[in-house]
Amino acid sequence: MQDPHALINAYIDCTIDDEGFEALCQWLREGEASRTAFARAMSDHAAIADWSGERRGGALMPELSTMGETEIERSQWIKLLSALDSKPGQAEVVELVDLSKPGSFLQNRSVAIWGGLAAAVLLVGVVLAVSLMGPGTTPSTNPIASGDPPSIDRVVQTVATLTAQHNAQWAERSITSGSALHAGQRLTLTAGFAEVTTHRGAVAILQAPCVVELSDNAIRLHTGKLVGLCHTELSKGFVVKTKHADITDLGTEFGVHAYANGVETTVFVGEVAVKTTNTPSQIITHNQTARVSVESGQAAVAVEDKPAEGFARRIPRAPIITDASINLPGFKVEVVPNGVYEDAKLFSDREHELNGIDAAGLPDFLIGGDLIRMPADARPDNTPTVGKTLQLEIELASPAAIYVLVPRNGNTGSWLTRDYVDTGLFVGCDNDGTIKHRFGTNTYESAIGPGESIDQSLAVWKYKHPVRGRAIVAGTISESMYAIIALPQQSVSNFESP
């Protein structure tokens, strides 16, 4: 009997022969102890592979960092990828480097990449793809030693980039932000959030658990939730394909939830077309939700005039504001991490809601920001605080861009014009409840969604400089209160602030 550990190692390294494999099976059949020892050994093997995958960051082209290629060769590679990436969806002939060039990195495993590419040119006729021979699929003969042409294992087209992620766990190897994603690539997000941006500019926020497959300007959502954002001209027509319906963007922001026996589509901004195999295309507009249910193979679409809940419209991130306080006792200031979204409560002592000023919704870059809810009553024209000067002091975990949402009718004094610049943007405040004021009372009822029931417009001003540590960022206001939003100074995602 051979050493079982040697057999396991040979099995792992694919060097086991028929006789050895039979001996391994024999040993495994001997008893439970053998099988648990095998399971432990294989779990260690898998864990080393995972550890290596994490170190590699899931890059599909690890050779670039490990093969010691020259800068010229690196630039050729980058140039080639750039050329392929720059014209998604269009056929393009790429000038290939000399495959037989001696001494280049073509003589190592990257030969597979270039050889595969050349073969793809010949086979497909038009090249849109870079062929990668993935690690682990190396043919049994060593291409370096034998000079045999490498096999074409994968023909892939870069169609998207992983632009951001938060606490993301992947069923496959981990993928780092900035990784290129390829047509046909399947992503299984088992925890957290991830943001994928197609080369046409469509953005998909994936919310675990979620399984998607990528293609040019389309994503197949096998299961789970995503939010699609299509704000560029090129991204119009972006399709989310599901088992039971296709959802086509018509210039919009929408959520899709695919599950075993149906699909739910909700539109936050704009409109989408929902089409099933047996129902005609149906337009769903903002604040509407379409639910496709399937029974006996027949799909039915029910539309409700209400947005669905539970969709993450932006990737959550660690809180930026760690503390906020005002100098007037008896008033509550609330800090809400990632608290900026449609219909978010705007003040600590009111039910008023924040909304887009019109159906276009809130400005993209503000969504997901940390919100400071001020007490609306903490104004110098109110009885308890009459004549007192208000100061808002905040503490930040990291440098941040600070915005203030100022009522048009608010008298802010000098601090606003001294420290802030007007972005020219407006958001809406949808009042709710009974408000007492010196002239009497007003009763309001809020509505759902952007542009609905807007009672006040708020101008968006930005602090002139990034704010760090502790700082006093706002002062006294009369007539109506403001709200504060903090955003990371440098965002890795698509939603850069102006």
Add this chain to the structure above:
Amino acid sequence: MTTPDPAEFTQYWMQSRHMVGAFVRGMVRDEHQAEDVLQQVAIAAATNFDQYDRDREFAYWLIGIAKRRIAQHYREHRRDRHTFDHALLDQLVDAYVEVADELPDRNLALHKCIKKLNQRGQDIVDMRYQQSLKPKQIASRVGTSATAITSLLHRIRKTLSDCIEQQLNKMGAK
């Protein structure tokens, strides 16, 4: 309409992912093919999560899905002669479920141990796992024989395994 609870699925998946990952990688040695199978398992589990009977152990339910996918994979890749028969596959399922609970600690221990490898050991691990080179290719790279690399990999795994056991004893996990 039954909508699976994503948070619940995530919780279950996170608890069993090491076990199912190890099982799939153990049965399908090609890294990319193993990843494909693992993805198929995750998809099948997520889409059928509403059918999961909460009275059963999730690890068993999940590894049952994995076993069916692996059997399907074996049918589609008949060229690989070194695949386990159904009876042995069933017995191995039990073994993996048996060790499932200890895998999170085991992985934690491995992360500590792997950093203790000497530079040469780390280089070999990098080539074998990070670059997915076979022993023959590593041998060609470092200018030695495939047998020497096979032997070295064997020793590295043995060292890691011993170190893991020591770490687990320290952690009181066993």
